[in-house]
Amino acid sequence: MTGTDARATALSLRGLTKRFGATLAVDGIDLDIPTHTFYGVVGPNGAGKTTTLSMATGLLEPDAGAVSVHGIDLWSRPDEAKPMIGVLPDGLHTFDRLTGAELISYAGLLRGMPRDVVRERRDDLLAALDLGSAGSTLVTDFSAGMTKKIGLACALVHAPRVLVLDEPFEAVDPVSAGAIRRILRAFVDTGGTVVLSSHVMALVERLCDHVAVVGGGRILAAGTVDDVRGGMDLEERFVGLVGGETDARDLTWLRQS
Numbered sequence: 001m002t003g004t005d006a007r008a009t010a011l012s013l014r015g016l017t018k019r020f021g022a023t024l025a026v027d028g029i030d031l032d033i034p035t036h037t038f039y040g041v042v043g044p045n046g047a048g049k050t051t052t053l054s055m056a057t058g059l060l061e062p063d064a065g066a067v068s069v070h071g072i073d074l075w076s077r078p079d080e081a082k083p084m085i086g087v088l089p090d091g092l093h094t095f096d097r098l099t100g101a102e103l104i105s106y107a108g109l110l111r112g113m114p115r116d117v118v119r120e121r122r123d124d125l126l127a128a129l130d131l132g133s134a135g136s137t138l139v140t141d142f143s144a145g146m147t148k149k150i151g152l153a154c155a156l157v158h159a160p161r162v163l164v165l166d167e168p169f170e171a172v173d174p175v176s177a178g179a180i181r182r183i184l185r186a187f188v189d190t191g192g193t194v195v196l197s198s199h200v201m202a203l204v205e206r207l208c209d210h211v212a213v214v215g216g217g218r219i220l221a222a223g224t225v226d227d228v229r230g231g232m233d234l235e236e237r238f239v240g241l242v243g244g245e246t247d248a249r250d251l252t253w254l255r256q257s
């Protein structure tokens with residue numbers, strides 16, 4: 001890859017591979033996420049999306065392969081690459097005896113940000129994500145949607161260049177989802193890059209300009225949403241790519257009459 005290409009690519013995955021015992025979760029994934037794109041990653045349950053995004057953000061060590069963030073190798077130069085990424089991991093494990101406000105502050109201070117900047121951004125994020133009451137509530141008492149929103153605030157506080165979000169809209173109410181969409185849209189419009197995984201094809205079609213379909217730990221299709229769907233709607237194309245046949249067994253024992 002030339003220097004120019006490396007700068008135009010926000011996140012580059014090469015030959016990413018991960019095995020858990022007998023399960024080959026990710027089977028040599030190559031993917032380039034261009035800068036300034038809204039990139040959806042879709043796939044059936046167990047396709048390898050979370051494992052791929054975890055390796056792409058330095059949360060899980062690959063068995064093989066490489067990741068670079070704006071041309072910087074993630075695994076050999078983490079001190080330079082990781083500050084460029086904001087991550088909302090799947091099933092966020094966090095410090096649940098902190099309040100929402102403390103958790104955002106902690107995330108900012110961990111990134112080495114000055115206290116006054118952290119304080120200002122924390123208050124902005126709590127307001128923008130409609131998390132007023134969550135600021136003084138312990139994380140352990142959060143609903144699933146509040147946890148998601150606080151996780152997103154922690155991913156945003158250091159103003160990363162690339163956001164990698166695993167199911168950011170899961171369990172989030174429609175008003176908050178609208179707020180999150182606006183924040184992410186503005187982030188991309190001003191030069192940022194968003195990569196998100198989702199099972200909701202309509203959301204990916206509405207929000208994303210690019211999409212990768214993952215199945216069996218491989219990329220089945222990737223490119224602009226228009227190219228990937230090829231004249232169909234994304235859901236039809238998705239089912240065509242991953243195989244939509246399930247056992248249509250009739251659960252007669254469930255019938256009420």
Ligand SMILES: Nc1ncnc2c1ncn2[C@@H]1O[C@H](COP(=O)(O)OP(=O)(O)OP(=O)(O)O)[C@@H](O)[C@H]1O
Pocket residue numbers: 020023024025043044045046047048049050051052
């Ligand atoms: N820590 C782990 N230990 C063992 N197997 C794992 C582990 N994490 C993932 N797997 C397996 O790897 C495969 C890919 O899982 P992954 O969570 O990446 O899929 P996914 O596409 O994110 O699925 P979903 O849409 O259901 O969240 C699955 O077969 C899963 O069972």
